[in-house]
Amino acid sequence: xxxxxxxxxxxxxxxxxxxxxxxxxxxxxxxxxxxxxxxxxxxxxxxxxxxxxxxxxxxxxxxxxxxxxxxxxx
Numbered sequence: 001x002x003x004x005x006x007x008x009x010x011x012x013x014x015x016x017x018x019x020x021x022x023x024x025x026x027x028x029x030x031x032x033x034x035x036x037x038x039x040x041x042x043x044x045x046x047x048x049x050x051x052x053x054x055x056x057x058x059x060x061x062x063x064x065x066x067x068x069x070x071x072x073x074x
Contacts (some may be wrong), residue, residue: 003065003069006065007022009045010022010065014045015037026064027064028068039056042059042068043056046072049072054071
């Protein structure tokens with residue numbers, strides 16, 4: 001899994017997000033679509049991409065898309 005593929009998956013799954021919106025340094029909490037549903041979708045996308053789960057607390061410790069991706073590479 002590359003960060004570009006992870007971003008493509010997030011953009012495909014997050015409702016209301018246009019392709020090309022995200023970059024590795026995007027602070028996802030500043031996105032207009034960011035809400036509890038987007039957080040759950042992000043957790044599900046992470047699981048689908050990396051084959052394991054992260055907690056809401058781990059997601060809460062992230063600021064950027066790269067931070068989320070890095071959890072999958074640890």
